[in-house]
Amino acid sequence: MIQMKEFSFQYASGRRPALKDIDLEIHPGDFVGVIGNSGAGKSTLTYAINGIIPHYYPGDFYGSVLVDGMDTVETKPEQLAGKVGSVFQDVDAQMVASYVEDELLFGLENFGVPKDEIESRLQEALERTGITDLRFREIDSLSGGQKQKVAVAAIIALRPDIIVLDEPTGELDPESSEQIFRLLKSLNETYGTTIVVVEQKVGLLCGYAKRLVLLDQGRIVMEGPVREVLKSADRMEEIGIHVPRVVSLYKELVRKDLFHGAAPIHTAEAEKMMQEVLS
Ligand SMILES: Nc1ncnc2c1ncn2[C@@H]1O[C@H](COP(=O)(O)OP(=O)(O)OP(=O)(O)O)[C@@H](O)[C@H]1O
Ligand SMILES: [Mg+2]
Numbered sequence: 001m002i003q004m005k006e007f008s009f010q011y012a013s014g015r016r017p018a019l020k021d022i023d024l025e026i027h028p029g030d031f032v033g034v035i036g037n038s039g040a041g042k043s044t045l046t047y048a049i050n051g052i053i054p055h056y057y058p059g060d061f062y063g064s065v066l067v068d069g070m071d072t073v074e075t076k077p078e079q080l081a082g083k084v085g086s087v088f089q090d091v092d093a094q095m096v097a098s099y100v101e102d103e104l105l106f107g108l109e110n111f112g113v114p115k116d117e118i119e120s121r122l123q124e125a126l127e128r129t130g131i132t133d134l135r136f137r138e139i140d141s142l143s144g145g146q147k148q149k150v151a152v153a154a155i156i157a158l159r160p161d162i163i164v165l166d167e168p169t170g171e172l173d174p175e176s177s178e179q180i181f182r183l184l185k186s187l188n189e190t191y192g193t194t195i196v197v198v199e200q201k202v203g204l205l206c207g208y209a210k211r212l213v214l215l216d217q218g219r220i221v222m223e224g225p226v227r228e229v230l231k232s233a234d235r236m237e238e239i240g241i242h243v244p245r246v247v248s249l250y251k252e253l254v255r256k257d258l259f260h261g262a263a264p265i266h267t268a269e270a271e272k273m274m275q276e277v278l279s
Helices: 042-050 100-110 115-128 144-154 175-190 202-206 226-231 231-239 245-255 267-278
Strands: 002-011 020-026 033-037 058-067 084-087 162-166 194-198 209-216 219-225
Touching: 002 042, 020 042, 020 202, 020 219, 020 267, 033 042, 033 175, 042 058, 042 162, 042 194, 042 209, 084 144, 100 115, 100 144, 100 231, 115 144, 144 162, 144 175, 162 175, 175 194, 175 202, 202 245, 209 226, 209 231, 219 226, 219 231, 226 231, 245 267
Parallel strands: 033 194, 033 209, 084 162, 162 194
Antiparallel strands: 002 020, 002 058, 209 219
């Protein structure tokens, strides 16, 4: 469980708090999508969970952040790393090895995975991210999207309880983006892995996440089950968030008194909504 209580953080070189008065609980098995404009504090929120803040980025830290009861101020990020796997927004900064295989082996060997399990874990992670053919490639020769998949593979190979991803599909095409989200969903359902993912593509996110957290200028302005948050699509648009098209359509239908059901979050539901409206 992740517990943030009255948590605020201002970078040492920052002029104002990057996050302010954050009260947030993320329970085991949750799948939380984090959205917000550029500079809203999304990356900062991920750093607060994996301990990068305050250990690598010093600043003024108020309130508390607990990860499975461990206070992140008192726990080294290396200690947290066994529990929390992170995929960073800057994927180049994340890579520690020169070859794909070594990138995965680095984590597997350093986090005490039994030797006889390493090869199978490695193969499974490559398979699940669809990059088995990249195993022996030099990381420098990969595209941004391929590197993102390597970063995800290296983390899922470790099977951490919590995975925090900061825009993991930023450089991926729609099909590969869906593939990553299907993978996250399957980890969430199979192992109960807690997922916290920052994602710009709100439509994609809504098809997979259970809860949404909307940040604006360092504060949580909306938080709750996806459907609940989508009810306030107007507010989201005011803030400047691109609302999924089916949600805009849904809003319009509700406004015109043509539809009274819940907001659709999958294509199948949107189809059902249209059938109802047309019949
Ligand atoms: N290392 C840093 N030093 C000082 N200020 C920082 C640092 N990193 C981020 N900030 C500031 O903190 C605020 C939140 O930044 P953050 O990177 O968390 O936003 P974000 O929502 O992830 O934005 P983006 O969508 O552009 O990735 C911004 O005002 C930013 O300028
Ligand atoms: Mg960011």
